[in-house]
Amino acid sequence: MEVPFANIEREVSSMRDVIDSAIKVVIDHGQFVSIAKLVPFETKLAEYHGARHAIAVSSGTDALVVSLTSLGIGPGDEVITTPFTFVATFEAIARLGATAVFVDIDPVTWNLDEREVKRAITHKTKCVLTVGLFGEPSLVSAAGIPVIFDNAQSFGAKHAGLATTLSFFPSKVLGAFGDGGAILTNEDELAEKMRQLRQHGRSSSGEFSILGGNFRMDVLQAKVLEEKMNFVDQWILRRREIASFYDTALAPLANVSAPKRSNDHVCNYYVVRTKQRDDLKVHLAKASIDSRIYYPQLIPNMGCAMVGGHRVFGELSNAVVASKELLAIPLYPQLTDAELQHVADALSTFFS
Ligand SMILES: Cc1ncc(COP(=O)(O)O)c(C=O)c1O
Secondary structure, three states: OOEOOOOHHHHHHOOHHHHHHHHHHHHHHOOOOOOHHHHHHHHHHHHHHOOOEEEEEOOHHHHHHHHHHHOOOOOOOEEEEOOOOOHHHHHHHHHOOOEEEEOOEOOOOOOEOHHHHHHHOOOOEEEEEEEOHHHOOOOOOOOOOOEEEEOOOOOOOOOOOOEEEEEOOOOOOOOOOOOOEEEEEOOHHHHHHHHHHHEOOEOOOOOEOOOOOEOEOOHHHHHHHHHHHHHHHHHHHHHHHHHHHHHHHHOOOOOOEOOOOOOOOOOOOEEEEOOOHHHHHHHHHHOOEOOEOOOOOOHHHOHHHOOOOOEEOOOOHHHHHHHHHEEEEOOOOOOOHHHHHHHHHHHHHHHO
């Protein structure tokens, strides 16, 4: 039995009629690029997360760029962040000419270690950019320094901090039919600036007073996402059920541990920890089960981070362990019970 890592086809076929009519609405009105037409999705998204504002943008990466730009971050500023994340988190900092300061992560949640963050603060620190990895919200607070939450992997976690960014990459908890992202904030002035930045710097009075870009979400994507949001609670519930199933399957096994999760974990990924990570991946592949290594290389070791004066704070020893011992196994709401059992059996054979 083949178990792919994600199966978007199955998700779409379960709601094909709804999606077809939503897309037809957009084709019929023909306003494919329109800030006004994004509002119904933005309103729904803001309410869902308990935020005053949601700003729909072109991707999770652009959500980060717009957020950091809105805070005026640039050359000479330090942004504290995690070395153990997708490269996009770092890219946003580096693109603005700011300096990334990589701080170690917590060995249980794999999110930034708050104590280390506080120790790494200097007079140049302008912001902490923290990531809710794998679906576990990151609850960092940093002694008055603004915090931006990269929740690309933890859609549904309540909005906190100055801004929260989301990604609607197709395999995320809420996925678009292409790229998409959003920013949540409670700050009226910041929201206004973010709206300006995503639309070439254009203000509500039509002035181009600040330098922006084209970071708008397409109306087609917003419409698809608006419809898909009606299903997202049941999907998160099913994701949590599957995670509990895996927890139970792993409990009697030695040399492997299940992820420890808070009640707010949205289970974007299910990531097991074992010193035999690479052998396990091969074993699963032989049983036709796809798995992914998130992330085999720490950001500061990537070529793109070796220029620009970015710094490492401390040893990053927990991040090094994470890069060697974690493996993500298939987790999506449409997995069947037979497929789950197949994964559980393969884990059991390997570790018994
Ligand atoms: C932690 C993190 N941040 C940012 C991004 C970038 O999002 P996007 O692919 O929508 O640009 C991702 C995407 O996978 C991510 O996992």
